[in-house]
Amino acid sequence: xxxxxxxxxxxxxxxxxxxxxxxxxxxxxxxxxxxxxxxxxxxxxxxxxxxxxxxxxxxxxxxxxxxxxxxxxxxxxxxxxxxxxxxxxxxxxxxxxxxxxxxxxxxxxxxxxxxxxxxxxxxxxxxxxxxxxxxxxxxxxxxxxxxxxxxxxxxxxxxxxxxxxxxxxxxxxxxxxxxxxxxxxxxxxxxxxxxxxxxx
Amino acid sequence: xxxxxxxxxxxxxxxxxxxxxxxxxxxxxxxxxxxxxxxxxxxxxxxxxxxxxxxxxxxxxxxxxxxxxxxxxxxxxxxxxxxxxxxxxxxxxxxxxxxxxxxxxxxxxxxxxxxxxxxxxxxxxxxxxxxxxxxxxxxxxxxxxxxxxxxxxxxxxxxxxxxxxxxxxxxxxxxxxxxxxxxxxxxxxxxxxxxxxxxxxxxxxxxxxxxxxxxxxxxxxxxxxxxxxxxxxxxxxxxxxxxxxxxxxxxxxxxxxxxxxxxxxxxxxxxxxxxxxxxxxxxxxx
Numbered sequence: 298x299x300x301x302x303x304x305x306x307x308x309x310x311x312x313x314x315x316x317x318x319x320x321x322x323x324x325x326x327x328x329x330x331x332x333x334x335x336x337x338x339x340x341x342x343x344x345x346x347x348x349x350x351x352x353x354x355x356x357x358x359x360x361x362x363x364x365x366x367x368x369x370x371x372x373x374x375x376x377x378x379x380x381x382x383x384x385x386x387x388x389x390x391x392x393x394x395x396x397x398x399x400x401x402x403x404x405x406x407x408x409x410x411x412x413x414x415x416x417x418x419x420x421x422x423x424x425x426x427x428x429x430x431x432x433x434x435x436x437x438x439x440x441x442x443x444x445x446x447x448x449x450x451x452x453x454x455x456x457x458x459x460x461x462x463x464x465x466x467x468x469x470x471x472x473x474x475x476x477x478x479x480x481x482x483x484x485x486x487x488x489x490x491x492x493x494x495x496x497x
Numbered sequence: 498x499x500x501x502x503x504x505x506x507x508x509x510x511x512x513x514x515x516x517x518x519x520x521x522x523x524x525x526x527x528x529x530x531x532x533x534x535x536x537x538x539x540x541x542x543x544x545x546x547x548x549x550x551x552x553x554x555x556x557x558x559x560x561x562x563x564x565x566x567x568x569x570x571x572x573x574x575x576x577x578x579x580x581x582x583x584x585x586x587x588x589x590x591x592x593x594x595x596x597x598x599x600x601x602x603x604x605x606x607x608x609x610x611x612x613x614x615x616x617x618x619x620x621x622x623x624x625x626x627x628x629x630x631x632x633x634x635x636x637x638x639x640x641x642x643x644x645x646x647x648x649x650x651x652x653x654x655x656x657x658x659x660x661x662x663x664x665x666x667x668x669x670x671x672x673x674x675x676x677x678x679x680x681x682x683x684x685x686x687x688x689x690x691x692x693x694x695x696x697x698x699x700x701x702x703x704x705x706x707x708x709x710x711x712x713x714x715x716x717x718x719x720x721x722x723x724x725x726x727x728x729x730x731x732x733x734x735x736x737x738x739x740x741x742x743x744x745x746x747x748x749x750x751x752x753x754x755x756x757x758x759x760x761x762x763x764x765x766x767x768x769x770x771x772x773x774x775x776x777x778x779x780x781x782x783x
Contacts, residue, residue, distance in 0.1 A: 382644035389647050396650075409572055410579040411611070444633060444643075474582035482615060489622045496629050496645050 334365045341426040342461045361418050366425020369432050370397045373490070376435035380497045393493070401425060404482045411479050414470030424483070427462035430454040431487070434494045447495045455491035459484060578610040578683065586612055593691040594698075596734035608683040613690020617661040620696045621653040627700040628653075628773040634706055652772060657693065660765055665689045668739075671754065677745040688738050692731040692762075696769060699727035703774045720774045728766035732759055 318326065374397070378390035405420040413420075434454040438447055462483055471479045567574045589612060629645045636643035665685035672680035702723040705716040735758060743751040743758075 381647070385644075385647050392647050392650065406572075407579075407611075407615075410576050412576065412579075442642075472582075474584065477583040478581070478586060478611060482618070485615075485619060485622055489626070492626055492629075496633060496643070 330362075330364060333360075333362065334368070337362070337365055337422075337426055338429055341423065341465050342429060342457070361416075361422035363418070363422060363425065366401070366422060366428065369425060369428045370394060372432045373397070373428065373435050376432065376439055377493060377497055380435070380439045389497075393490075397425075397428070397490070400482075400486045404486060407482055408466075408471065408479045411471050411475050413479060415466065420466065423462055423465045424486070427458045427465070427487075428490075430457040430461075431490050431494060434491065435497070438494050438497050444495055451491045451494045454494075455487050458487045458491075462487070575610075578608075580607060581609045581611055585609075589691050590616070590694045593694040593734050594730065596730065596737055608681070608687035610683070610686065610690075613661050613686050613693075616690055616693050616697075617657040620693050620700070621650070621657045623697050623700045624653045624657075624769070624773050625650050627704045631704050631774060634704070649773065656765075656768060656772075660761075661690050661693060662686060664761055668754070668758065672742065672746065675746045675750050677742065679742045679745045684742075685739075688735060692735045695727045695731045695734075699723045699769070700773070703770070705774075720770055724766050724770040724774075727769075728763060732762050735762065 371394070374390045374393040377393050378386045381389040401421050401424045404424060405415075405417055408415060408420060409417065431451075431454055434447075434451050437450065441447060463480055466480075466483075585607075586609070628649055632645065633643045665688070666682065669680050669682045669685045703720040705719045736755065739758060740755075743754050745751075746754070
């Protein structure tokens with residue numbers, strides 16, 4: 298049960314209004330989280346940069362959760378391991394899974410060490426949600442075998458991920474002179490995952 | 498009107514038309530103690546962060562006192578090794594690629610860990626990228642479906658992170674053993690880290706798409722030449738910057754250390770070429 302309350306002149310969405318969630322059907326519990334994940338995906342990946350909605354979208358994204366990142370990481374690893382060379386399937390699955398989480402942690406740590414003011418899990422949440430465009434890219438690579446077709450499509454998807462994560466991180470509160478230093482590892486992260494989708 | 502002393506003044510400064518400082522060195526509580534902290538935006542100080550100090554929104558101002566030693570278990574401690582701007586990092590990379598001056602003066606007072614770690618990561622990913630791309634081209638020429646080897650990534654990671662961090666530690670340990678006063682761990686790591694920059698262009702050149710035109714030997718020659726050039730540039734950079742440090746030991750030791758540094762780097766160049774770019778048309782197994 299999501300409610301909207303008016304606090305000051307901000308409209309805030311609460312995840313649930315209190316009340317007894319213990320007796321509700323499991324389906325309702327699941328759908329609430331699924332809908333929250335869907336909302337966050339939409340907010341993170343929206344291509345329009347609209348300043349007036351930013352306050353509300355900021356609120357939605359500020360309530361971080363790691364379900365989305367986990368689901369996308371799982372699907373990505375699964376898709377990449379299916380299309381990997383036969384004897385390497387399990388290695389690719391565990392390798393990609395480990396790579397995604399370790400890299401997300403390192404990128405966030407990097408931002409904090411450079412003086413960023415973003416919270417640790419909030420940054421991981423954003424990076425994980427921005428992984429979403431690569432999932433259909435990996436699934437597409439299962440179907441289409443030609444690398445020359447995969448390459449432009451995966452490039453566009455990488456660009457979308459990068460744009461979404463950079464827009465939502467908004468420089469992550471680091472100083473002007475260090476924004477490139479903070480964002481460069483993000484490029485490495487999505488770039489390499491996209492390349493894996495191309496050659497798999 | 499302002500009160501007799503600034504210290505007993507309950508209202509925040511700046512609210513008066515005239516401000517009379519009776520005490521030239523009154524009790525300075527510091528503005529942060531009197532201001533309401535803005536918890537919604539990151540408050541960033543201008544200029545470099547003093548060692549150990551960092552503006553964290555939810556910490557008490559007492560912990561921002563730069564005189565208080567920062568524990569090794571807090572992130573703040575490690576933030577002092579990342580005290581660089583984009584322009585600094587780029588400039589150091591350029592010096593590494595074109596080692597005409599000794600950069601120990603610029604790196605020396607502010608060695609950073611950002612460069613070593615992220616350049617090593619970049620080299621690892623670029624090696625994987627170039628190696629798989631070269632393999633894909635070779636397979637395409639041979640008409641065989643390309644199957645990449647994910648183990649290349651772990652090999653690249655072990656190679657780059659191992660070399661960038663373990664070799665400087667060993668070098669520093671040896672220098673300390675011989676009681677050299679100039680040895681500083683962070684400088685050694687920073688030097689080795691930035692010396693790795695050269696492998697990025699080497700890897701990209703070694704993709705060597707000439708293979709498409711069925712010139713496998715020329716491809717191989719190009720790869721060996723690029724590895725050799727990379728070795729030359731990075732060794733020049735390393736030796737030029739390590740020379741004053743190595744010289745602070747006695748003559749025989751410093752010569753041995755110098756040879757050791759060069760040999761280790763040569764080994765790295767060989768491994769880079771042989772492990773990542775050893776494709777030939779006949780066999781695709783790598």
